[in-house]
Amino acid sequence: MKQSYTKEQRYRVTQKVTLVGSIVNLILAFAQIVGGLLAQSQALIADGFHTLSDLVTDFVVLIAAKMASKDPDDDHPYGHERIETIATVVLGLALSGVAVGIALSAIQRLLNPETLMQPSQLAILLALFGILCKEGLYHYTLRAGEKVNSRLLKANALHHRSDAISSVIVAIGVTASVVFSIPWLDALAAIAVATLIFYMGAKLILDSAMELVDTAWDSDKVEAMQNTIAGITGVQSVHMLRTRKMSNNVLVDVHIQVAPHxxxxxxxxxxxxxxxxxxxxxxxxxxxxVHIDPEDDETAAPSKDLADRTSILSQITTAFASVDLTFLPSDVTLHYLDGKIEIEINLDQKPSSEQVSNITKSCDKITDVRSIRISHTQ
Incomplete structure (x- = not known):
């Protein structure tokens, strides 16, 4: 079983990992943009601005993790974890927006060949440096996300992996452009980077949107959970097991059937x-x-419209008065089963057979009563 972490512990891990990522991204973005200008590589400059956008998303991660670590309150009785989900949507939107910007810039240059750049060998070295940094951040962030089971950190790790893949494409495009002296290969590499970035962003948005509409947990885990519950002593059957994800957490509602009496x-x-x-x-x-059922309420007749306890006791009192017997309300147990009422009465004194017969006949006339059983402690 994995170690459990408190919200505060998860936030501290998220804070540390994100700050490390911010520092690396700041250094890398500066190197890519300035180096891209010096090395005449549009793909490298595009990758640099992509890295720069990571700084913004890093701050989004920090803010979201801090807010999501708050304890439940009166306005948010289930906690604040949905904030992480919304932040993941923001990450996806940021990725998609950057992708569109990179693609439009590259397409514009392709349509205007005179604006194309011819990269130098320096661009190749900077592209390789970007791959090293981004892949390192991916593994570092992913390990931390799996350690504390943070969907937000895992999403940010995926963000770093998309950056690493884009840097690989940049390296390929820049290298080909330098070796074959074909400037438009650099622009094509930029478009390829934009396509991958957009895909990653769209996936994050879709996954988070599914969570916001209360998508169920993985079906195999739900089935395993149902089997676990069914094996617990006292549980006769399990039905209406429902789950919904909320960031790293899962909320569960379940009906269990127990012995009716x-x-x-x-x-x-x-x-x-x-x-x-x-x-x-x-x-x-x-x-x-956990909702306790004395019967399978998916198949049994409903009992919600049957007479309540006060009404039943009033009618029983009349029947007992007719045979000169009294009882306490605590002596009466009602069972609402399959659209009918079963009545159990436990008296302190032993009634005569005639009294029992008369009471039973009177109670049998009560609407929706299936049976009545009278016992005594003497």
């Missing part, structure tokens, strides 16, 4: 056992609501 406290104990087992088995589950 057990006490409320025993049913509650079974529910507590289910919650404990699921929290121990799945670190991602942050909240689980």
């Amino acid at each position: 057990i006490s409320v406290s025993e049913g509650h104990h079974i529910a507590e056992t289910v919650m404990t087992e699921i929290h121990q088995e799945y670190d991602e589950v942050s909240d689980i609501v």
